Amino acid sequence: MVEFDTVYDRRNTNCSKWDSITDTYGEDGLLPLWIADMDFKANPPVLEALEQTAKQGILGYSPAPNSLYEAIQRWQKRRHDYSVNKEAILFNSGVVPSLSLAIQAYTEPGDAILIHDPVYPPFAKVVEQNNRRLIRNQLLIEQEHFVMALEEMEKQIVAENVRLFILCNPHNPGGRVWTKSELEAFGQLCAKYDVLVISDEIHQDLIFAPHVFTTFANVHPSFKDFSITLTAATKTFNLAGIKNSMIFIENPDLRKKFIAAQERNFQNEINIFGYVGTEAAYQHGDNWLEELLVYLTENIDTVSTFLQTELPKVKMMRPEGTYLIWLDFSSLGLTDAQLQKQLIHKGKVVLNPGISFGPNGTQHMRLNVACPKETLIEGLRRIKYSFE
Numbered sequence: 001m002v003e004f005d006t007v008y009d010r011r012n013t014n015c016s017k018w019d020s021i022t023d024t025y026g027e028d029g030l031l032p033l034w035i036a037d038m039d040f041k042a043n044p045p046v047l048e049a050l051e052q053t054a055k056q057g058i059l060g061y062s063p064a065p066n067s068l069y070e071a072i073q074r075w076q077k078r079r080h081d082y083s084v085n086k087e088a089i090l091f092n093s094g095v096v097p098s099l100s101l102a103i104q105a106y107t108e109p110g111d112a113i114l115i116h117d118p119v120y121p122p123f124a125k126v127v128e129q130n131n132r133r134l135i136r137n138q139l140l141i142e143q144e145h146f147v148m149a150l151e152e153m154e155k156q157i158v159a160e161n162v163r164l165f166i167l168c169n170p171h172n173p174g175g176r177v178w179t180k181s182e183l184e185a186f187g188q189l190c191a192k193y194d195v196l197v198i199s200d201e202i203h204q205d206l207i208f209a210p211h212v213f214t215t216f217a218n219v220h221p222s223f224k225d226f227s228i229t230l231t232a233a234t235k236t237f238n239l240a241g242i243k244n245s246m247i248f249i250e251n252p253d254l255r256k257k258f259i260a261a262q263e264r265n266f267q268n269e270i271n272i273f274g275y276v277g278t279e280a281a282y283q284h285g286d287n288w289l290e291e292l293l294v295y296l297t298e299n300i301d302t303v304s305t306f307l308q309t310e311l312p313k314v315k316m317m318r319p320e321g322t323y324l325i326w327l328d329f330s331s332l333g334l335t336d337a338q339l340q341k342q343l344i345h346k347g348k349v350v351l352n353p354g355i356s357f358g359p360n361g362t363q364h365m366r367l368n369v370a371c372p373k374e375t376l377i378e379g380l381r382r383i384k385y386s387f388e
């Protein structure tokens, strides 16, 4: 059994989640339930593999070993029924850096790039910082879940001459695990207008049954031709600091262009701990992950019960995947600034402001439940107190 209940004091460990918020908000004693990392220790075999590497004492340049490719291929096949070819697998220091490379590889300055609204904030930043045109497609809400607005998307593709779509699969912040048929309809639309799809699948392993994750490239054999997949072991196994991610590109022409962008940016070498941690995680991670998913489900239930009984005005979108919960505060009638002020300065609890995920995120907050129950319950108590 993994001890997910253990509370570790992460303060003064130079971690973004706990240590940066005092300076950001000018407050002491804040409880962080924001950035997407977990307050759990990594799986012991991963830590042992990293220790063994450090003990070698010589940490020179190192290429990706064959055993790593095999571990990735086995994981993708076993967990996602995706047979990825070895030559399709590339590495980079992170999914976000790969988004930037993909934009540079496949589009020109001024080209239109479509993203959902709301969605993980770096999608918008990476488009804008590369001087491409950002177009946002608002997600709709049906039965308390986000669904894609395909009709509007088609109009936007035509009107703006969209070249590329950055898809978040599964969706952060809404926790939607897009179904195969949703992805199929979305993909057919992209194929019809020659829109390339960058599918960010970093949350692919954090899926709650009965929901099933589908790799975009695996929906239909032709989808590999016009898509690339970005993923990593770092989100699943709480290893964000080792900075390692994968890019799967089956189409040789797209792969060639991506490699050229990597070489232009000198982004084709990864740190040794990234390789070692990723391989160990995929090699030894199944049981740890299963236990994590059970623990996260309990935490999501805790939030659901708490809100229903203690704070019924705040509505949650129950995640089908990820450890993130999208909370709707709109019935409180507060502005985004007021909402943030009350949570931070009255409740002393830090969530991600919904508005940072796009205009459609107004009056929402994103809650991270990947923490021991004790921490979560204290956080919920603080959220409630913020509005008393």
Ligand SMILES: Cc1ncc(COP(=O)(O)O)c(C=O)c1O
Binding pocket: 036, 093, 094, 095, 096, 097, 120, 168, 172, 200, 202, 203, 232, 234, 240, 244, 245
């Ligand atoms: C959808 C999504 N993509 C990418 C990342 C970050 O990836 P990386 O640290 O590999 O750049 C996150 C982190 O939360 C995320 O939620």
